[in-house]
Amino acid sequence: MTPADRYSGDILSGHARNHKPxxxxxxxxxxxxxxxxxxxxxxxxxxxxxxxxxxxxxxxxxxxxxxxxxxxxxxxxxxxxxxxxxRYVAPSAPAQSNSGSRRVAGVEAKVAAPSRIWVEGIHDAAIVEKIWGHDLRVEGVVVEYLEGLDNLEQRLAEFQPGPGRRVGVLADHLVTGSKETRMTQGLGPDVMVTGHPFIDIWAAVKPERLGFRQWPQVPRGEDWKTGICARLGWSDPKEGWNRVYRAVNGFRDVDPTLVGAVERLIDFVTVPELSKEDLL
Structure with a gap:
């Protein structure tokens, strides 16, 4: 082969720069x-x-x-x-929603209602969307990430809830005497707070769905997610969250306290005839 032969044809074909991984x-x-x-x-x-x-x-x-x-x-x-x-595109709706309600063919989501559901944590929001997303869209309910209860007072001042403009809030660790419970009292008739008793939404997922009998105990003062991962042999909270999220496919995969809390919020923001006292 002559030097000219070696350089004949497309000299760039086969070059590593032309083959993107x-x-x-x-x-x-x-x-x-x-x-x-x-x-x-x-x-x-x-x-x-x-x-x-x-x-x-x-x-x-x-x-x-x-x-x-x-x-x-x-x-x-x-x-x-x-x-x-x-880009994620939601799959076509099955015959039944993850929350257990019957999907009706041809029913479109309503225009967003003025009322809102606010969810305290980003993981909570992801699980609520995974289980109840279809039902909420059909009802025209918008779910928004609150970014922690510390922001609740400011967000309420900006939103200005009132008749026909309600706010439902889903909180973690809502038990008698907790800081979270004290922060959510006295908010008026158009704001209702519900929640589950667990320190984190992860623990509201039934442990058997993840292959163990009960969630490990983490001592007070130790970061809960990090402690859970260490005790379960998960590398870090990133791996832990992926495992938890994949384990949730419907309301039967989470504790009934979470199911009841979300269902009450949906009723509160969609049925104006119901008061907080009717639902709590």
Whole structure:
């Protein structure tokens, strides 16, 4: 072969720069925990935005910090493996919703009602959406992430609840004498707070769904999620949340206290004839 032969034809074909690596694709479903390969930011998917510069997802880390990331080829890590995230599209509705209600063919979601349900934690919001999402959309109920009960007073002042403009709040660790219970008293007739008794929404998921008999005990003062992962042999809270989220497919997978709390909030914001006293 002469030197001329070696350089004949398409000299760029086969060059490594022309063969981009391919990665598994994964829908960016709300609640999915991923890590940005660019800078290591780790968080749960909490939103999607389409801009002039392309499609972005919004991630929130365990400290409540949010950031936008462009959906790039292989731009994220899921359970340590590079993946390409795509926009999540909810699947077609089955005959029955996850909360157990019958889905009716041809029924469209109502226009968003003025009332709202606020959910204290990002993981709580993901589980509520997974179980009750269809029912809430049919009723026109908007679910919003509260980012902690410390923000409740300010958010209520901005929202200004009143007749026909109710707010239902789902809180963690709502037991007699707790700080959370004290923070949610005396809020007026158009605001109702319900919740579950567990320190974190993870513990409201039935442990047998995750393959063990009961949630481990974590001493007071130790970070609960970190302690749980250490005792169950999970690498970190990111892996823990993925395991918990995948274990939930319907209301039968969570403690009845959570089911009752959410159902009461839905009734409160959709049936104006019912008062808080009727539901608590």
């Amino acid at each position: 391919t990665f598994p694709t994964m829908p960016a479903k709300p609640g999915l925990v991923v890590e940005s390969r660019a800078d290591g930011f780790c968080g749960a998917v909490v939103g999607f935005e389409r801009t002039y510069d392309g499609d972005f997802i919004r991630l929130e880390d365990r400290h409540g910090r949010e950031r936008l990331f462009k959906l790039r080829n292989g731009g994220f890590l899921f359970e340590g493996q590079p993946v390409t995230l795509t």
